Amino acid sequence: MSLAFHLEDVSLGHGSEIAVRGLDLDVRPGEVLVVVGASGCGKSTLLRTLAGLLPSLGGSVLADGAPITGPSPDRAMVFQDDALLPWRSARRNVELPLAIRRIPRPQRRATAEQWLGQVGLGDQAHRRPRQLSGGMRQRVQLARTLAGEPRAVLMDEPFGALDAQTRGAMQRLLVDVLKNTPATVVFVTHDVDEALFIGDRVAVLAPGGIRTIVDVPEPRDPATRGTPLVRAARESLLAALFQRSPA
Amino acid sequence: MTTAVAAPPGRTRTTPSPKRPPGRQARRWLIRIASLVTALLLWEWLTVTDVTAWIRFDRLPTPVEVAGQLWTLLGDPLYYLDIAQSLVRILTGFALAAVFGIAAGIAVARSWLLSDILQPLFEVVRPIPAIALVPVAILLFPRNEQGIVFITFTAAFFPILVSTRHAVRALPAVWEDAVRTMGGGRWRVLISVVLPGALPGVFSGLSVGMGVSWICVISAEMISGDFGVGYRTWHAYTIVDYPAVLVGMITIGVLGWLTAGLVELLGRRIVGER
Structure with missing residues (x-):
């Protein structure tokens, strides 16, 4: 592993x-x-x-x-700042590594929501990056990185x-x-x-x-x-x- | 001790901006309409009183004459045929320019090889006004129609190409790096990062392209058309039917405004709020 x-x-x-x-x-x-x-x-x-x-x-x-x-x-990477795609919601950002691995949509969504919950942003899933604070954005990035199970x-x-x-x-x-x-x-x-x-x-x-x-x-x-x-x-x-x- | 604490920056961004009072919106529309009406009244006054102060207004048709002409033409099927003809030409040329302009813009921005192959050609052809291509278009294409579409295409192609190229080059590298470390390949980067990231820039190119297309389709019709708003306007001039010339001009203005608005609307729909 x-x-x-x-x-x-x-x-x-x-x-x-x-x-x-x-x-x-x-x-x-x-x-x-x-x-x-x-x-x-x-x-x-x-x-x-x-x-x-x-x-x-x-x-x-x-x-x-x-x-x-x-x-x-x-080997996934977490960057210093602004690595989220601004046109995607927090959830759709976290779904990205799963979409790349061609995981079916419903499963993608569930996994993304679970990871957002883990970083304490379960209720912010629909927000765009610019609507989140710097700390929240880094939490989304962390969730996105880990969702791909690197x-x-x-x-x-x-x-x-x-x-x-x-x-x-x-x-x-x-x-x-x-x-x-x-x-x-x-x-x-x-x-x-x-x-x-x-x-x-x-x-x-x-x-x-x-x-x-x-x-x-x-x-x-x-x-x-x-x-x-x-x-x-x-x-x-x-x-x-x-x-x-x-x- | 202060009791009021400034809201953290994260919060203030999420609160919706306060709605403008409806009265103020209505007043702004009133001003916009009043501006147009004032211009019409000024035109009427200048032409009815035959003002001649170095610039002569005594031979210019009055707005009432033009309105009368417009009314006559609105009942004439030929008027609509001309509009349809011009629209088909411009939309064909513009759609082709959008497809090829965006594709070429991305290709040139993303690949040094394609950039070296295509960029010198583009730089030499770009400064040539599309309308100067009329003689060449007449030689190249079996039919007049195709020549006009070709000129419209060339006119819109370059603004779209240049805006797309700039937008793609300006994308932050970290977005692409992030997708690549998630296992995304060239296509994934193109579809998930380059295309959506460049869209705002692409749409500003499309807006400019639409404007230039109108200039060129009308000019091309004036030179070599046998139908279309441009041809009809020029024809009216050759038979000294000035009210019809002005109706032609107004028609071009309204069509240009409508199509530009359509591109704008489409842009706002697709690009959305970021």
Whole structure:
């Protein structure tokens, strides 16, 4: 059910511009791996490469042992903002991956309504994206992504455009919703606290590759916030983040 | 402590805008009608009193004369035949232009190969006014009728092509990326993202195209027609029947307005509220 990624000596970037070199990374099936890093360090590029939207510029990028050559419904992506189709209602947006898989209409509709209920928008199904708040739109996007039953979910700063309060609520919702899916999750953010709350492991990405990977003690348990173990994990992440890369 | 709290932005968007008071709507319609009536009265006054102040109104038919002519023509089957003829020409040319213009616009915007093949041709042909194609149309097509449709087609084709191309190129890449990561292929992206996403732009092209089509169908009829509103108007001019010329002009105006309104209505129906 869950997908595993294996990256070896990978170079990432757009065209001739290389953003990351010598990247080695293993994403274990079913885990939530959060990637943090300064802006412009290649986090989004990494996700787009895993999604198959960008070719890697060298090395091998494998999903369950097979090279990634293009996008696949196995590896769905949640974008930062405005990825919903504005002319479709929330429900019809969530139905889209099901329509692509040619699932019959009544079943499509039921599944979409069920997922909208899961993200707390059961009563907003008929609304168009512009009638929803930013947080609601991201919940619809999450429902749409999960409705396609992907084996991996790639999330590109999905809460980056939200205010702090909505952001906190969205993080709790995500943690709740992820309990019901076996999918492997790769989550990109620049927020270390978000990373420590959501992830099983947190990787620090830099142009020279992965600097460190920290195991999160007691992942997704709000009660552990601020305990010595989590504080220690936070310190080591921050140290890795702000360490100067060797010239 | 304040008791009133500003509504969150998400809420304000969903509340419907307050309805305008009906009295104000009625007043606006009154102004619109008064504007037309005033123009007619001014025309009547200028022509009845034979105003000649550098521009001469003494030979222009009065609105009453024109109305009389219109009344006569309304009882003449030929008048309707002309209208039908022009409508058939314009709708055929326009429909062909819509199909080919939208298809070519999408093709050029989505494929670099097709863009390299077609774009140079389009750029060279586009600046030629469609009406300048009359001599070529006469050579190319066995029948006059087809030539006129061809000219109407060419006139509407380019505005539709250009608007579609722009609309498709302006689509946010994230919509396509999202559909592709759901497993959608080229066709799915075309049907679920490109076509609906480009529709507003396509319809603005159709509106412009409809306007240009009228200009060209009337001009083409004046030059080479043997039926149609344009031909009839020109014919009236050659026999110095000025009231009939003005009836022709008004007919063209009303037909143009109706067809443009139809495109607009269709656009609002299909594009809907976003």
